[in-house]
Amino acid sequence: MAWRWLVFGGVVVLVTVSLVLSVSAGGGGLNNADGIPRAALNYAGNHTTLWGRIAALSHFDVLKTTEPLTCSDGAANFTCLLSKTDVKPVVAALRGIGVELEVERLNDTWVLVLHYNYTAGQWQWLNYTTQGAWELKWNNQTARIYQTKIRKALGEVLKVKDKIIKKYLSEELKGITMVGVVRDRVIIGTLNGTKGKVDEEAVRKIREKIREVDSEIEAEVVYVIPEPARGRSDEFNPLVGGVQIVPSWTTDVGTYNTTCTLGFVGSWGNTPVLTTAWHCIAWTFTVKTQGSAYIYQPVDNLVSNRLAATCSYVWESDSKLIVTCDIIPMRLLTQYDPKVFRPDVGVAYGQVIRKYCKYDVTKNTLLAKAGVTTDVTKGYIKSYNVDVTYSNQKWGSKTFTVVVKYLVSTTIYVEGGDSGSPVFTYEGAPDRLGAYAIVSGRARWFGFFYESYVQNLCDLPFIFDPTR
Amino acid sequence: MRLRLWIILGVGIALSLALGYLVLLMGCDLGVDIKCFEVAQVEGVVWSTCDYYGNITIEPGLPINWAPINWAGNFKCVAAGRVGNRTYAVFIRSVYFGEPDQSPFQSELTSRCYSLRHGRVIVTVPAVAWSGVAVLVVDVDKGVGYLGLAVGIRNITEIKTWHDLYLSYSDVAFGDGGVYIANRHIWAQRQVAGEKLVGCFYVVKTRVDRDKLILGRPVNRTAGNLLVVKFSP
Numbered sequence: 001m002a003w004r005w006l007v008f009g010g011v012v013v014l015v016t017v018s019l020v021l022s023v024s025a026g027g028g029g030l031n032n033a034d035g036i037p038r039a040a041l042n043y044a045g046n047h048t049t050l051w052g053r054i055a056a057l058s059h060f061d062v063l064k065t066t067e068p069l070t071c072s073d074g075a076a077n078f079t080c081l082l083s084k085t086d087v088k089p090v091v092a093a094l095r096g097i098g099v100e101l102e103v104e105r106l107n108d109t110w111v112l113v114l115h116y117n118y119t120a121g122q123w124q125w126l127n128y129t130t131q132g133a134w135e136l137k138w139n140n141q142t143a144r145i146y147q148t149k150i151r152k153a154l155g156e157v158l159k160v161k162d163k164i165i166k167k168y169l170s171e172e173l174k175g176i177t178m179v180g181v182v183r184d185r186v187i188i189g190t191l192n193g194t195k196g197k198v199d200e201e202a203v204r205k206i207r208e209k210i211r212e213v214d215s216e217i218e219a220e221v222v223y224v225i226p227e228p229a230r231g232r233s234d235e236f237n238p239l240v241g242g243v244q245i246v247p248s249w250t251t252d253v254g255t256y257n258t259t260c261t262l263g264f265v266g267s268w269g270n271t272p273v274l275t276t277a278w279h280c281i282a283w284t285f286t287v288k289t290q291g292s293a294y295i296y297q298p299v300d301n302l303v304s305n306r307l308a309a310t311c312s313y314v315w316e317s318d319s320k321l322i323v324t325c326d327i328i329p330m331r332l333l334t335q336y337d338p339k340v341f342r343p344d345v346g347v348a349y350g351q352v353i354r355k356y357c358k359y360d361v362t363k364n365t366l367l368a369k370a371g372v373t374t375d376v377t378k379g380y381i382k383s384y385n386v387d388v389t390y391s392n393q394k395w396g397s398k399t400f401t402v403v404v405k406y407l408v409s410t411t412i413y414v415e416g417g418d419s420g421s422p423v424f425t426y427e428g429a430p431d432r433l434g435a436y437a438i439v440s441g442r443a444r445w446f447g448f449f450y451e452s453y454v455q456n457l458c459d460l461p462f463i464f465d466p467t468r
Numbered sequence: 469m470r471l472r473l474w475i476i477l478g479v480g481i482a483l484s485l486a487l488g489y490l491v492l493l494m495g496c497d498l499g500v501d502i503k504c505f506e507v508a509q510v511e512g513v514v515w516s517t518c519d520y521y522g523n524i525t526i527e528p529g530l531p532i533n534w535a536p537i538n539w540a541g542n543f544k545c546v547a548a549g550r551v552g553n554r555t556y557a558v559f560i561r562s563v564y565f566g567e568p569d570q571s572p573f574q575s576e577l578t579s580r581c582y583s584l585r586h587g588r589v590i591v592t593v594p595a596v597a598w599s600g601v602a603v604l605v606v607d608v609d610k611g612v613g614y615l616g617l618a619v620g621i622r623n624i625t626e627i628k629t630w631h632d633l634y635l636s637y638s639d640v641a642f643g644d645g646g647v648y649i650a651n652r653h654i655w656a657q658r659q660v661a662g663e664k665l666v667g668c669f670y671v672v673k674t675r676v677d678r679d680k681l682i683l684g685r686p687v688n689r690t691a692g693n694l695l696v697v698k699f700s701p
Contacts, residue, residue, distance in 0.1 A: 233539040244539075246599065256619065259535070259564060259597040279594040298539065326594070373597070388592050392569055416533070416566035416575055417597035441567075441594040446492060447580025450590060 036062050036096050044097050050136060051079050051143040057093050061155025065090070066183050070114040071144065072125065080111060080144040082183075084153055087134040087145050099138055106133035111146045118187055118222040150184040151216055157181050160214045164188070167213060175202065178224045186210070186217055189224025198223045232261070232342070232372045233298045238335040239265050239274065240349065241422040241466075242342060242370035244298040247280040250291040251396025256282065261371045261421040262297065263327070263438040264352060264457070264466035265336040272332040273308045273464065275457070276420030277440055279326055282395045283402060285310050286321065289395045295330055304330040309462055319400045321393075325459035326404045326440040338467050340422050343370050344430035352466045353427055355435045357458035358384055358408065365425055367410060369439055369454075371418030379411030379452075388453050390441060407440055407453040414442050414452045423454045435466040489584070496581035496660050500528055503614060504668040505698065511691040512641030512648045515549035516684030522677035524559065524604070526613060530670065531574050531660070532602060535562035543604060547640035548683045554699075555608040556647050557681060558640050560601040565619055567593030572600065572617045573660045582661040601634045603654050605647050606674045607699045608681065613674030614697055616654035641690050648694035667695060 040060035044053045051068040058065045064084035071080035083090065087103060094101055111133070112125040132147040152160065161181050168176045178189030188210070192202035203221045210219045230236075233244045241264045248257040263275035274295065281293040285307055295304040311325035343350030361367065361381065368378040386409045390402045412423065418439050425434035437454035444450055457464055524543045534540075540562035548557035563572050568591060571578040579591050600619035606612070618634055639650035655664040 231538075233536070257599045259599055277594065277596065279596055390567070390592065390594050392567075393594075394570070414595045416564055416595055419595040419597075439595055441592060441596075443590050443592040444576070444579035444583075445590050446583045447576045452595070453592070 036060075036093060041097055049143075050099070050101075050138045050141040051081060053094065053097065053099060054081055054090060054143065054145075055154060057097075058154040059158065061153070061159070062093055063090055064153035064155075065145065066150060067154050067181075068143070069183065071146075072112040072114070073108060074112065077114075078142070078144060080113075080146055082111075082113070082128065082150050083145050083147050084150060086132050086147050087136075090136070090145055094138075102137040104135045104137070106135055106144070108133040108146070111144075111148075113183070115183065118182075118220045151218055152184045154181070157184055157186060157217065160217050161186055163213045164210060167209065176206070182220075184218070186219050188219055188221045190221060191223070193223040230341070230348075232370075232375075235298055235301060236341065237301075238337040239297060239303055239332065240337050241265055241340040241352075244372045245276060245280075245303070245420070246296040246299045247276065247293060248296065249281045249284045249293040251282075251284075251289075252291075252398075253396045256396075258282075258419075259372065259417050260419045261373075261417065261439070262295075263420045263422045264338070264340070264435050264464075265332065266338050266352070266435075266464055266466035267468055268308060268329065268462050268464055271308060272336055273329045274304055274332050274336070275327055275329050275438055275460075275464065275466075277326050277438055277455075278311065278323065278328040279390065279393070279402070279440070280419050281328060283321060283323070283393060284395065285328075286313055286315065288315055288318075288321075288398065291396075293328075293330070301334075303334050304332055306331040306333075309460070311459070312461055320403070321400055322403045322405065324405050324461075326407070326455050327438050327457070327460055329460060329462075329464060340370050340424065340433055342376065343368065343424065343433055344376055344426070347430045350424070350431045350433040352424070352433050352435050355457055355464075355466055356425065358406075358456040361425060361434075361436055367412060367423055367425060367436060369412050369414065369418065369421040369423045371414060371421035371439060373415040373417035374413055377413040379413070382409040382411060382451055384408055386453060388441060388443075404440060404453070404455070406459055407455055408437060409451045409453055412439075412452050412454070413449055414439050492580055492584055495531065495577055496584065496662075498530065498658060498660065498670075500530065501671040502656050502658060502665065502668050503671050504665060505696055507652055507667065507693050508645075508696050509692070510641075510643060510645055510648050510694055510696055511689060512643030512645075512694075513549065513686045514638055514641050514688050514690050515547055516687050517637045518545040518548035518557065518684050519682040520545040520548075520557070520559065520676070520680060521682075522680030523675075525675045526604070526615060526672040528672065530615070530672075531577055532572050532617075533564045533566060533574050533597075534602075535564050535597075535599075545681065546635050547637040547642075548608075548681060549642035549686065550683065551642050551644060551646075555678070555681075555683070556642055556699075557606045557608055557676065558635070558647060558649070559604040559606070560635055561604070563600050563602050563617065564597035565600045565617075566597055567595075569661065570598050570600070570619055571661060572602070577660050581659065585659070585661050603635060603649070603651070603669075604672075604674065605649070605669070605697045606676055608676050608678055610699070611674055611676075612699060613672045614669035615672050616656055616669040618651055618654045637684065641694065645696050646698040648696055650692070650694055652695050654695065669697070 044056035065081040130146045180187040260280035308329040313323040421439040423437040543559040641648040656668040
């Protein structure tokens with residue numbers, strides 16, 4: 001009989017222990033000894049920097065600081081957090097998650113905070129008067145806490161943001177495209193505007209609705225059209241360089257097409273033109289290759305059906321064409337922007353700010369191209385003047401050899417489909433570009449990449465401006 | 469003694485060169501069976517458009533430079549119909565044909581094989597990709613397929629869209645002789661950068677999920693000089 005009681009007792013103990021374990025394992029809402037929610041502890045613990053851990057605790061409203069900010073004392077920049085409280089709760093909470101700090105009180109009575117003014121669209125320094133300043137040190141990291149008047153701490157402003165989103169989801173707030181948090185305020189993105197500026201009436205209405213959510217919160221309203229990440233094969237309107245095109249042309253026996261890359265878009269006087277490689281339309285528009293050509297972007301939308309000009313050329317014989325450049329400028333039917341799509345990794349667009357002729361770019365200047373097959377590749381000029389022979393070129397029933405004059409050879413890697421790609425320099429920043437050339441072709445040595453050939457924009461028989 | 473050393477050195481160099489040549493030659497011979505078909509005066513039935521929602525696998529695989537699947541897609545059904553108790557289908561899939569010579573094969577392989585075939589160390593080409601297709605004609609029930617290659621060459625007087633440039637349902641008819649195709653410029657090559665054998669196809673084992681193939685219906689009879697793709701009875 002006794003053994004039955006023993007088994008019963010064992011089962012009770014087991015159930016109790018497993019219940020306690022399961023509650024403590026899954027209990028996101030449970031607190032530790034210092035009253036910090038477990039979710040906040042885990043979240044803060046996953047951060048590796050001192051300021052990251054403080055902000056992570058403020059995210060859960062455990063502390064009353066802002067997000068980490070770029071600050072200055074007038075002499076040097078450093079990372080700081082503005083706080084509604086003094087340093088004591090910060091030190092206590094960090095000790096609660098196993099961070100033992102060194103704390104030094106500072107005599108600073110003010111601090112400058114770098115702020116992006118969304119309405120003005122520019123960075124500016126804001127001056128805050130402080131009631132206390134402390135420097136915290138941990139694991140060779142330093143962060144400063146400034147006690148000052150802020151409207152909302154990070155956790156508080158995040159709660160306001162969630163309420164706004166809820167109101168937006170219930171359709172009380174319309175036309176909102178983005179709700180963000182910056183420092184102690186919310187940023188509201190809206191489509192209600194024109195030419196990048198928000199309508200005054202829309203700003204008034206949005207602020208009114210947000211005051212209903214929280215009367216203290218400060219809101220900046222900006223014009224924002226969110227876009228998913230784009231690829232070179234997407235449709236672009238306005239048209240920009242570095243994206244996929246399908247050139248199509250008619251011949252004596254039928255219609256053909258290729259996949260190429262759109263070069264630079266710009267103007268010839270007042271005529272808007274696009275540029276790509278001439279061979280992308282198989283040298284159409286000479287006296288022996290008369291047909292029509294059409295450029296689609298990416299595959300369906302007609303963006304050009306009219307020639308602007310051809311490079312100079314001569315038919316040396318019925319089977320040999322000599323051209324002074326491998327660029328075809330076509331008149332544009334659509335809106336354009338003198339930019340290049342994804343000119344570097346992580347950069348959405350690059351503005352073309354200048355044009356370089358052939359010898360303007362030295363052999364130690366980094367060049368890059370943006371093409372549909374091999375994306376962004378970079379290299380240097382090998383030779384300024386190379387005449388290249390492309391044999392077995394086909395236009396309808398004709399087969400001929402083409403000699404392209406005055407190409408520049410480079411170490412930039414290219415593949416089939418990259419023809420027409422814009423080749424450019426970076427002008428101090430990856431989104432400011434100097435237009436240099438259009439990709440023409442490549443050479444392989446027993447299958448191995450040897451060099452590529454690009455055509456400088458100044459080889460065109462007219463002045464093409466890729467900046468406007 | 470010295471002569472023997474020179475002979476050994478010479479043989480060594482010759483063997484190294486031969487070995488290097490063989491290494492460079494790897495992959496140039498595709499080693500896939502090819503079947504060629506004739507153009508003949510035939511009469512058959514045109515079926516309306518078809519759809520296919522499954523995957524298609526072909527064996528052996530070929531080193532074809534397929535256009536990116538994210539925008540060009542996989543095999544699309546062009547035409548499918550029944551003759552007696554046999555089901556035939558014609559699919560196309562976009563291929564990038566690179567230079568030299570509008571080659572449908574991967575560019576490194578093409579350049580290497582072209583160099584060896586034509587004795588040219590350096591091959592200079594435009595960095596262009598010609599648009600074209602692989603045409604796959606399948607006996608669905610038997611899992612036998614014929615795969616050919618084509619660059620756009622239909623007479624289109626008015627350009628609206630180029631999507632139907634290669635083959636549309638009205639270019640295909642079905643009859644007792646098999647599948648009849650209006651495009652006569654389909655080819656296959658025994659070697660990469662080799663001769664284009666017009667009217668020829670690679671013989672490939674083809675798996676098509678019959679349940680995911682939606683046939684059209686017979687719309688009209690047509691007659692003409694068409695490429696006759698025959699399947700064994």
